[in-house]
Structure formats: structure tokens, C-alpha cells
Amino acid sequence: MRTSLSRIPALSLLLILTLTGASFGHDLVRVPPGNRNSTQPPIPNTSALRAKAFNTSYEEKYQKIVGVLREDKELIASIKKAAQAYRIDPIHIVGALVGEHTYNITIVNRVKSYYVKALAYSQADFKFSYKDVSVQSFIKKPEFAHCDAFTGSAELWECRDETWDKSFRGKVIDGVTYENMTFQRAFFQPFFAGQTFGLGQISPLTALEVTDLVHATSGLPKLSAEDPQAIYRDIMDPDRSVIYIAAIVKDAMDVYRAQGFDISENPGLTATLYNVGQPRRRALALRQASDASGGKKLPEENYYGWLVNDRLSELNSLLGQ
Numbered sequence: 001m002r003t004s005l006s007r008i009p010a011l012s013l014l015l016i017l018t019l020t021g022a023s024f025g026h027d028l029v030r031v032p033p034g035n036r037n038s039t040q041p042p043i044p045n046t047s048a049l050r051a052k053a054f055n056t057s058y059e060e061k062y063q064k065i066v067g068v069l070r071e072d073k074e075l076i077a078s079i080k081k082a083a084q085a086y087r088i089d090p091i092h093i094v095g096a097l098v099g100e101h102t103y104n105i106t107i108v109n110r111v112k113s114y115y116v117k118a119l120a121y122s123q124a125d126f127k128f129s130y131k132d133v134s135v136q137s138f139i140k141k142p143e144f145a146h147c148d149a150f151t152g153s154a155e156l157w158e159c160r161d162e163t164w165d166k167s168f169r170g171k172v173i174d175g176v177t178y179e180n181m182t183f184q185r186a187f188f189q190p191f192f193a194g195q196t197f198g199l200g201q202i203s204p205l206t207a208l209e210v211t212d213l214v215h216a217t218s219g220l221p222k223l224s225a226e227d228p229q230a231i232y233r234d235i236m237d238p239d240r241s242v243i244y245i246a247a248i249v250k251d252a253m254d255v256y257r258a259q260g261f262d263i264s265e266n267p268g269l270t271a272t273l274y275n276v277g278q279p280r281r282r283a284l285a286l287r288q289a290s291d292a293s294g295g296k297k298l299p300e301e302n303y304y305g306w307l308v309n310d311r312l313s314e315l316n317s318l319l320g321q
Helices: 010-019 045-053 058-071 073-086 091-103 113-122 142-149 153-167 183-187 204-209 211-218 228-236 238-258 267-276 279-291 303-310 312-318
Strands: none
Touching: 045 058, 058 073, 058 091, 058 312, 073 091, 073 211, 073 238, 091 238, 091 267, 091 303, 091 312, 142 153, 153 183, 153 204, 153 211, 153 279, 183 204, 204 211, 204 228, 204 238, 211 238, 228 238, 238 267, 238 279, 267 279, 267 303, 267 312, 303 312
């Protein structure tokens, strides 16, 4: 049973208001297009190691994903359809795809090959767990009780993500040592091949966060941590993956708007958020910094989003824009 707001302690209510992005008395700031940084921010060493392992370069990887987008008319049509459903510019979806396949994985030659992988994952036997404790059991611990006040999947799972960081990550609790790793990595990485999968390189945790929005907008069944196979089916299927990318971008836009920032005209920023996740925490931190004397007034792109803004003219041409 969900806890009514009237029964939530004051401190928990404050947490709910901040996590949901409740913002009062702020004018909406339009974040202008383009990069705030004149040069590209540092690229993580992990990206360099990936490129080196496959004897390639960022530019080669970039050209490969751009080539696939240029040639695959069906994919572009799916991107435009998803963007229309979620009322966003399709360039935001293109930016997310270009960033992922430039700095993380390398795009396969044929997008349809992802269908085969989706089928394989949907039939595999695995679960989401950490040290043999399922995530469903773990989130029943009292430290997560305040998260149950949320009725939306995005707020609920992001609250659980933050609670892991605050209460368990890198700590020893009741004789159990919890490693200094993210909630996503601890519970939602059942395979050693990596944490994110499919065309959009979406993590299972992120898919769970936007499942309510995807269900309401696109009519896809709601996902559950109790059925990891269904999650992998959705994030591996390229048609559904594009829908989830649109939902992730839309969710980030809405969260930042709630905190007083319109980022809808800056694909580099939405690509950055697609890359780093946790939009509620980041939007709140930006709001607090902006309100502080001498604090940062606008969000900034990371290395991933910087590339998107830097190549925006070429990327828009893929959409005929």
C-alpha cells in the first residue's frame, strides 16, 4: 500500500519535493543552443581503451554511425515517429545514438541484427541481484521505505538509486561489505559483457525509470525488475529501443523544465544527460547552484554532448533539417 503524503515525515516530504523537481517562483530560463565550452571536455580513459581494443578511432566510429543513419531510411523513420509521439525534436534521438556509438560501442553494419540478440536475451535465464540477493528483496530494506511514497516509476527508481548511494555504497552494514559501485552496476549487470545493451545502449535501470512514460505514450507493457527478460527484449529490440531513447530524453527535458530550465533547444545537453543519467539529482543541483550567489547559471555539456553540438549541422542533415 502506498503511503499518503499526509503521513510522511517532514524531512521525507522535503526529499520528495526535491527529487520530483518541484520548483516554485522561478522564471523559465531558455538554455541557448551550442556548447558552453570552447573546447571538448576530457574524454574518459575507458572510451579510449575501447577504441584502442578494436583498433579504431573516435572519428571512424563517428563516421560509421553517421553512415548507418544516412543509409537506413527505416531507422530514420522510426526516430521521427518516436520523436513526434514524445513531442521532441528528432535531433535529440540522433544525438544520443551518435554519442553512444562514437564513445562507447561501435554500431553494427545492419541494425536488424539487434533483433536476433533481443530474442536470445529474452529467452535466457538470469535475474537482477547482488551477492545472491535479488533487487526485489533488497529494496524492501527499511532504508528504502521513504521511496514507496512515489507512484511514478522515474521518481521511484531514482530515489532507490540515490538511497543506495547514501546508505549502502562503499559501506559495511550488518557485517556485509557493499562495494563502491553504482546501484546500476551492482544489481543490473547480470552479464559480464557490459552494463548497457542494444541500439540505444540503455541500462535496465534506466528502462525501469521511464517505463511509466513509455506505457502511457506508446502503449508498451510496463516493465518490472521481476521480469528481466522482458526488459532486455525491449532495450535490445531496435524499434522499441528508439522509443525508450525518446522517453529518456523527454523525461530529462521535463525534469529540467520543472526546475526552471528549458533545454529542448540544446541536443548536446540532452545527449549529455542521456550519457550520465540521474536527471533529477542533476537538475536539482543546478537549481541550487543557480540560486546561490555566484553559482552556475546554465547547464554544461560533457565530452559526449559537446561532439553532438559541434557536429549539429551534419546531424540535422540526416533528418533533412
